[in-house]
Amino acid sequence: MNPPTEDTLHLLNRLKHEANAVNSPMLAGELRQIAYDYNEWLLGQWQPNEHELRGYFAERFAMARHYAHEAGDRRLAIALSALEDQVLQ
Numbered sequence: 001m002n003p004p005t006e007d008t009l010h011l012l013n014r015l016k017h018e019a020n021a022v023n024s025p026m027l028a029g030e031l032r033q034i035a036y037d038y039n040e041w042l043l044g045q046w047q048p049n050e051h052e053l054r055g056y057f058a059e060r061f062a063m064a065r066h067y068a069h070e071a072g073d074r075r076l077a078i079a080l081s082a083l084e085d086q087v088l089q
Contacts, residue, residue, distance in 0.1 A: 004042035027067035
């Protein structure tokens with residue numbers, strides 16, 4: 001698993017702002033939490049092992065994709081899948 005990067009955090013924050021436009025509080029909340037936790041990992045303030053990271057982010061991204069599909073935003077769900085691959089790579 002690659003270490004966190006500023007570029008990925010930037011993409012997370014961009015998707016977080018896009019989610020706000022979808023008018024889905026659950027999706028926006030999920031992306032806020034993912035961005036917050038990713039930033040904590042980037043800053044070294046959260047240091048779980050690789051297994052914990054994979055499980056945590058896989059679950060969070062799955063929920064975010066679910067909420068994106070529920071809100072009818074297939075494009076955002078696809079973008080979340082691509083970003084998840086980048087985070088878990």
